[in-house]
Amino acid sequence: MVDVAVVPAAEGPDPSVADLLAAWLPGRRWYPGGTGDVRAEPWLAVTFDDDGGTVGADVLVLLVRLTGPTLPGGEVVVQVPLVLTDADAPGPGYIGTVATPSGDVAVHDGAAHPACWIALLHSMGIGTDDVEGDAAALTRRGRVLAGEQSNTSVILPEVPSPGGSGGMLKILRTVAPGQHPDVVVPQALTEAGWDGVPRFLGALKIATPDDATVHLAILAELVPDAEDGFELACDVASRGESFAPLAADLGRVVAEMHAVLRRALPEGPPVDPRAFVAGLRRRAAAAVGEAPALAAREAEITALLDDLERRLVAAPSPVATQTIHGDLHLGQALHGATGWKILDFEGEPQRPVAERTAPDLPLRDVAGMLRSFGYAAAVGRAPDPAWETEAADAFLAAYRETVASGLEPDTDAAALTALVLDKALYEVVYETRQRPTWVGIPLAAVDRALGAVS
Numbered sequence: 001m002v003d004v005a006v007v008p009a010a011e012g013p014d015p016s017v018a019d020l021l022a023a024w025l026p027g028r029r030w031y032p033g034g035t036g037d038v039r040a041e042p043w044l045a046v047t048f049d050d051d052g053g054t055v056g057a058d059v060l061v062l063l064v065r066l067t068g069p070t071l072p073g074g075e076v077v078v079q080v081p082l083v084l085t086d087a088d089a090p091g092p093g094y095i096g097t098v099a100t101p102s103g104d105v106a107v108h109d110g111a112a113h114p115a116c117w118i119a120l121l122h123s124m125g126i127g128t129d130d131v132e133g134d135a136a137a138l139t140r141r142g143r144v145l146a147g148e149q150s151n152t153s154v155i156l157p158e159v160p161s162p163g164g165s166g167g168m169l170k171i172l173r174t175v176a177p178g179q180h181p182d183v184v185v186p187q188a189l190t191e192a193g194w195d196g197v198p199r200f201l202g203a204l205k206i207a208t209p210d211d212a213t214v215h216l217a218i219l220a221e222l223v224p225d226a227e228d229g230f231e232l233a234c235d236v237a238s239r240g241e242s243f244a245p246l247a248a249d250l251g252r253v254v255a256e257m258h259a260v261l262r263r264a265l266p267e268g269p270p271v272d273p274r275a276f277v278a279g280l281r282r283r284a285a286a287a288v289g290e291a292p293a294l295a296a297r298e299a300e301i302t303a304l305l306d307d308l309e310r311r312l313v314a315a316p317s318p319v320a321t322q323t324i325h326g327d328l329h330l331g332q333a334l335h336g337a338t339g340w341k342i343l344d345f346e347g348e349p350q351r352p353v354a355e356r357t358a359p360d361l362p363l364r365d366v367a368g369m370l371r372s373f374g375y376a377a378a379v380g381r382a383p384d385p386a387w388e389t390e391a392a393d394a395f396l397a398a399y400r401e402t403v404a405s406g407l408e409p410d411t412d413a414a415a416l417t418a419l420v421l422d423k424a425l426y427e428v429v430y431e432t433r434q435r436p437t438w439v440g441i442p443l444a445a446v447d448r449a450l451g452a453v454s
């Protein structure tokens with residue numbers, strides 16, 4: 001076991017390390033500051049007391065506070081794990097060398113360095129008994145997942161796991177005080193005995209000097225030979241084959257996930273129709289404000305939301321909310337030998353953290369997946385225009401056979417259309433910012449959702 005100590009960063013590394021990082025951070029894929037004017041200030045330093053010397057190098061995790069107008073809420077804390085070694089022996093993830101009063105030090109990105117993986121695993125109590133005297137065996141075939149996005153994930157086939165496939169260590173990049181949804185939700189699902197999520201194996205949580213807690217890393221069982229759901233759907237679409245059978249399986253898995261979450265975690269308050277629709281109106285207004293192409297649709301969006309509000313107000317019984325996935329799309333589903341596994345319960349990255357994890361209507365996840373079939377049809381260039389609706393119908397039929405929304409059929413359909421519209425508007429903003437050449441995909445979906453009620 002490795003003891004973890006947390007101190008203010010001012011008592012931590014030499015200031016030259018912070019200077020090196022200030023230049024390095026903005027080039028990282030997971031850096032949330034974009035090209036905006038951002039100030040980076042080390043906040044906390046986490047050290048690992050490597051009692052038995054098994055880690056083999058100095059591991060230091062810095063939590064860096066970023067402030068600037070382009071960041072969600074104006075402020076974000078990012079985790080920067082580092083490995084410090086002798087300057088004459090730089091290793092994986094080398095960032096640069098700094099001169100300190102005790103000599104030159106080589107600084108490495110810890111997320112790419114086995115010594116850091118071992119320190120994180122040992123501090124979660126993983127691998128300390130199983131790999132006697134040979135900590136390096138735990139990470140021998142370890143590798144960082146290519147194409148990292150919001151966080152950095154490391155494949156670790158030697159990590160002990162119930163199914164024997166190894167572990168996936170997710171090093172969180174943006175961190176925040178409080179319970180992390182990607183810990184709480186998969187842990188609850190795993191403990192409920194549900195196998196539609198990669199088995200939760202552990203997490204590293206630190207206590208800050210002001211008594212808050214922050215999750216830094218999560219370990220789940222590796223899903224062997226799994227295919228990314230979006231790539232799989234695009235492949236199937238491009239071959240002109242039907243996705244309906246796989247979509248039906250996915251519909252059942254998503255329905256089971258909602259049923260288990262409803263039992264395993266506290267229910268939310270019943271939907272307040274006006275507040276719920278006000279939230280949709282706010283998001284729509286923000287999308288219209290950011291994407292000029294939406295301006296012409298504003299009146300129709302308002303009419304659709306007015307209609308939903310009337311229906312929800314008139315609903316004969318209160319509509320329940322619960323923990324949901326919050327950002328469900330095909331890229332959050334892996335298809336492996338034992339079927340679909342659902343990943344990444346962090347919610348929509350562009351939403352404020354408090355909103356991302358609030359209990360919500362499960363139909364929001366259903367809407368997210370329906371939108372994803374539209375993306376797969378477009379990106380995979382499905383030759384048959386019915387490809388998307390066939391997949392969507394199969395998904396919905398299987399979902400509804402397994403779990404009921406509790407809404408009257410007309411209200412259920414109106415709520416689903418409004419949530420598909422909400423997701424498509426979110427995607428218009430997402431694509432405008434990230435992939436402008438794809439913006440036509442969600443714009444077409446906005447038009448279809450609006451056409452569904454006119």
Ligand SMILES: Nc1ncnc2c1ncn2[C@@H]1O[C@H](COP(=O)(O)OP(=O)(O)O)[C@@H](O)[C@H]1O
Pocket residue numbers: 145148149150151152153168170198220221222223224226228331332334343344346
């Ligand atoms: N347990 C796992 N087994 C196998 N692959 C996984 C597992 N967890 C995640 N992945 C792969 O890693 C990718 C990133 O994981 P994800 O949790 O979505 O991270 P991020 O928060 O960085 O987006 C996924 O798209 C999937 O391909």
Ligand SMILES: O=P(O)(O)O[C@H]1O[C@H](CO)[C@@H](O[C@H]2O[C@H](CO)[C@@H](O)[C@H](O)[C@H]2O)[C@H](O)[C@H]1O
Pocket residue numbers: 149150230327329330331344347348349350368371372373375376427430
């Ligand atoms: O996976 P993230 O949590 O980072 O989600 C964000 O990025 C997604 C893209 O990677 C984006 O998803 C959109 O594009 C997908 C195809 O690349 C498509 O399958 C989804 O349906 C569509 O929403 C997601 O919206 C965004 O939050």
